[in-house]
Amino acid sequence: MNSLLQRFPALKPVVLLVLTLASIVAALVLVALFLLMLGKDPLAAYGEMYKAAFGDWFGFSETLVVAIPVLLCACAVALPARLGLFNVGAEGQLYLGAICATAADRYFQHLPGTLPLVSVVVCSFLGGALWGFIPGALRVWFRVNETISTLMLNFVAINLSNYFVFGPWRDQSSGNFVLTAAFATVSRFPMIPGTRIHLGLVLGLLAGLTLFLVLRFTVWGYRIRMIGDNPKVGRYAGFNVNWTVLLVMAVAGGIAGWAGGGEVAAIQGRLRPGISPGFGYTGFLVAWLARHNELAIPAYAVLVGGLLLGGDVLQISLGLPQATVNIVQGVVFFFILGSEWWLQRRVLDHIPAQPEPLSSTAPQSPGAAA
Amino acid sequence: MSADAQGLLSSTFWISVLSGAVRSGTPVLLAGLGEVLAERSGILNLGVEGAMVMGAAVGFIATAQTGTVLVGLVAAALAGLAISAIHALLCVPLRANQVGSGIAVTIFGLGVSAFIGRPFNGRQVETLHPIALPVLSKIPVLGTVLFEHNGLVYFTYLLVPVIWFLLYKTHFGLSLRMVGESPEAADAMGLPVDRLRFVAVLLGGALAGVGGAYLSLVLAGNWVDGMSAGNGWIAVALVIFAAWDPLRAVLGSYLFGGVLAFTQRVQAVGIGISPFLLGMAPYVFTLLVLVISMRRAEKMTGVPAALGALYSRE
Numbered sequence: 197m198n199s200l201l202q203r204f205p206a207l208k209p210v211v212l213l214v215l216t217l218a219s220i221v222a223a224l225v226l227v228a229l230f231l232l233m234l235g236k237d238p239l240a241a242y243g244e245m246y247k248a249a250f251g252d253w254f255g256f257s258e259t260l261v262v263a264i265p266v267l268l269c270a271c272a273v274a275l276p277a278r279l280g281l282f283n284v285g286a287e288g289q290l291y292l293g294a295i296c297a298t299a300a301d302r303y304f305q306h307l308p309g310t311l312p313l314v315s316v317v318v319c320s321f322l323g324g325a326l327w328g329f330i331p332g333a334l335r336v337w338f339r340v341n342e343t344i345s346t347l348m349l350n351f352v353a354i355n356l357s358n359y360f361v362f363g364p365w366r367d368q369s370s371g372n373f374v375l376t377a378a379f380a381t382v383s384r385f386p387m388i389p390g391t392r393i394h395l396g397l398v399l400g401l402l403a404g405l406t407l408f409l410v411l412r413f414t415v416w417g418y419r420i421r422m423i424g425d426n427p428k429v430g431r432y433a434g435f436n437v438n439w440t441v442l443l444v445m446a447v448a449g450g451i452a453g454w455a456g457g458g459e460v461a462a463i464q465g466r467l468r469p470g471i472s473p474g475f476g477y478t479g480f481l482v483a484w485l486a487r488h489n490e491l492a493i494p495a496y497a498v499l500v501g502g503l504l505l506g507g508d509v510l511q512i513s514l515g516l517p518q519a520t521v522n523i524v525q526g527v528v529f530f531f532i533l534g535s536e537w538w539l540q541r542r543v544l545d546h547i548p549a550q551p552e553p554l555s556s557t558a559p560q561s562p563g564a565a566a
Numbered sequence: 567m568s569a570d571a572q573g574l575l576s577s578t579f580w581i582s583v584l585s586g587a588v589r590s591g592t593p594v595l596l597a598g599l600g601e602v603l604a605e606r607s608g609i610l611n612l613g614v615e616g617a618m619v620m621g622a623a624v625g626f627i628a629t630a631q632t633g634t635v636l637v638g639l640v641a642a643a644l645a646g647l648a649i650s651a652i653h654a655l656l657c658v659p660l661r662a663n664q665v666g667s668g669i670a671v672t673i674f675g676l677g678v679s680a681f682i683g684r685p686f687n688g689r690q691v692e693t694l695h696p697i698a699l700p701v702l703s704k705i706p707v708l709g710t711v712l713f714e715h716n717g718l719v720y721f722t723y724l725l726v727p728v729i730w731f732l733l734y735k736t737h738f739g740l741s742l743r744m745v746g747e748s749p750e751a752a753d754a755m756g757l758p759v760d761r762l763r764f765v766a767v768l769l770g771g772a773l774a775g776v777g778g779a780y781l782s783l784v785l786a787g788n789w790v791d792g793m794s795a796g797n798g799w800i801a802v803a804l805v806i807f808a809a810w811d812p813l814r815a816v817l818g819s820y821l822f823g824g825v826l827a828f829t830q831r832v833q834a835v836g837i838g839i840s841p842f843l844l845g846m847a848p849y850v851f852t853l854l855v856l857v858i859s860m861r862r863a864e865k866m867t868g869v870p871a872a873l874g875a876l877y878s879r880e
Binding site (some may be wrong): 272282284325334338339340341343344345347348349350352355356358362363474477480481486517518519520521522523524525527528529530533534536537540 | 575612652660661662663665666667670671673674675676677678679680681684750791795796799800802803806810840842843845846848849850852853856861864
């Protein structure tokens with residue numbers, strides 16, 4: 197999955213960038229045709245979306261607010277992808293992060309100093325990490341495919357979150373509204389004054405940069421990349437593949453957990469039903485757009501964050517449902533996947549490939565088996 | 567002994583759970599049979615979730631507009647087929663990553679279904695009536711469990727042997743399994759690998775569409791955004807449990823339906839467990855089933871050797 201650039205080192209990143217942007221434009225054109233058919237003005241729709249998302253500083257700050265969970269979830273997808281693992285569970289990991297952040301606020305808000313905030317950050321990471329560790333463990337010890345298990349755990353996590361919100365943690369003083377008590381001021385993520393941009397942005401950028409540096413320059417990263425290329429070679433080299441899978445899935449889950457922490461500890465200020473409109477799945481798309489390159493993820497997260505934010509405007513000004521944004525996301529994904537065919541056919545034919553890793557023509561990555 | 571526990575021990579309770587197992591397992595069975603076809607041809611289709619949600623929306627809309635359930639079901643099958651055509655196009659001739667494509671199809675399907683279904687939020691249609699089959703429904707216990715259902719359940723009773731026959735006893739089925747086992751060999755023998763895979767994915771999508779319509783037309787009687795709620799992915803998991811065998815898919819789906827029915831009946835009996843904790847049961851059950859199926863994976867014979875692998879002729 198991540199091997200296009202590794203197998204074809206001469207392939208310029210700029211080619212990928214052009215191809216990705218072309219895919220996004222093609223998707224927007226296709227959706228525009230769809231809107232035309234419905235008798236809506238697509239140029240007006242896109243204009244409104246652009247104005248809302250990037251038109252002024254306030255709009256852009258709100259775009260960044262949406263981009264934060266997307267960025268964190270995309271990192272949570274990209275890291276396991278280096279091992280050939282599909283983490284489709286960022287959504288559930290986000291919810292576990294939110295649940296544990298809320299628990300931290302409930303039980304640690306009376307601690308002195310910055311300890312409440314620290315505990316929210318640590319607990320949201322640990323909650324997500326648990327939700328990443330489970331599919332990792334199922335994969336390592338029971339050979340259960342992580343694609344299916346991460347998807348199943350998303351639904352478990354959402355139910356678990358609802359259990360707490362509707363059940364033991366429900367704030368009775370808020371009447372008919374279903375939500376938990378508001379976070380204590382000391383537990384909340386700090387924000388840039390005048391905006392809702394919060395600590396999550398720092399965590400996201402830090403996570404992306406750290407992952408990039410670790411993967412690129414450390415022995416640990418070298419192991420991950422090697423196992424991702426061919427787990428057999430990794431085993432022969434004496435690397436503990438199982439341990440690496442567990443660690444990578446847990447860390448990835450923890451990063452997605454921060455996304456949930458940010459939503460409850462900064463944006464909503466409390467846990468409530470439906471805190472995520474599918475950030476985990478959007479993160480999956482963004483990781484793919486960035487081709488699992490940690491340095492490219494923030495840029496695409498902002499772009500797609502703008503798209504999500506623009507979706508709200510569509511609803512208000514043009515009467516188009518929020519779901520239009522999901523359609524655009526799906527179509528962008530189609531074009532990205534389709535363009536990889538073009539890459540393989542047209543571009544790679546002219547670039548000498550590096551020899552395939554040992555023995556097989558189709559390296560059996562740990563994620564490939566059903 | 568408390569009244570609750572007595573309710574749980576009565577035979578009417580367990581008969582209604584078994585009957586509910588068939589009723590609630592059927593949509594997953596329909597999607598699962600479709601997934602068996604696709605995976606036997608070597609294509610993993612995670613887009614069944616998208617095909618189901620499209621089927622649920624389109625089936626509901628067509629039924630609400632025409633007042634005829636049959637029209638709704640045909641429309642749902644076509645919707646499932648159409649959205650699966652995207653997956654087929656990406657994965658077969660374009661050789662895209664099958665996991666990525668499946669997720670993309672599902673995101674797209676959730677979007678399109680919510681878009682077209684919005685005017686129908688809150689509308690109701692009459693759910694499909696159960697029809698007690700003459701003679702058969704008079705059999706004690708089994709009659710109630712198996713033969714007092716709606717027409718779609720009986721349709722799947724017929725569909726299961728048909729798909730089994732198709733896979734194991736026809737030339738088409740043999741070709742399909744060969745393509746999933748070794749596309750190289752199939753190609754060398756002159757079989758149209760790509761066309762067979764395309765057809766398998768489309769058929770599978772149509773069945774998933776009908777399975778989705780079952781959710782809106784039989785179980786709910788209305789349309790709710792995202793009402794497939796992971797049923798398509800559960801179907802994919804149950805195909806692994808079924809070892810890619812349509813007959814064993816019946817067992818898996820009804821087991822799953824049984825868990826659903828049990829949690830619903832337990833609530834009806836009035837035991838104070840949070841509906842959200844019970845709501846986790848189907849997904850946790852699916853995970854457990856996966857663990858058990860993988861433990862005996864060495865003995866599995868059904869797994870198509872080329873499942874998910876890219877094949878291009880060089």
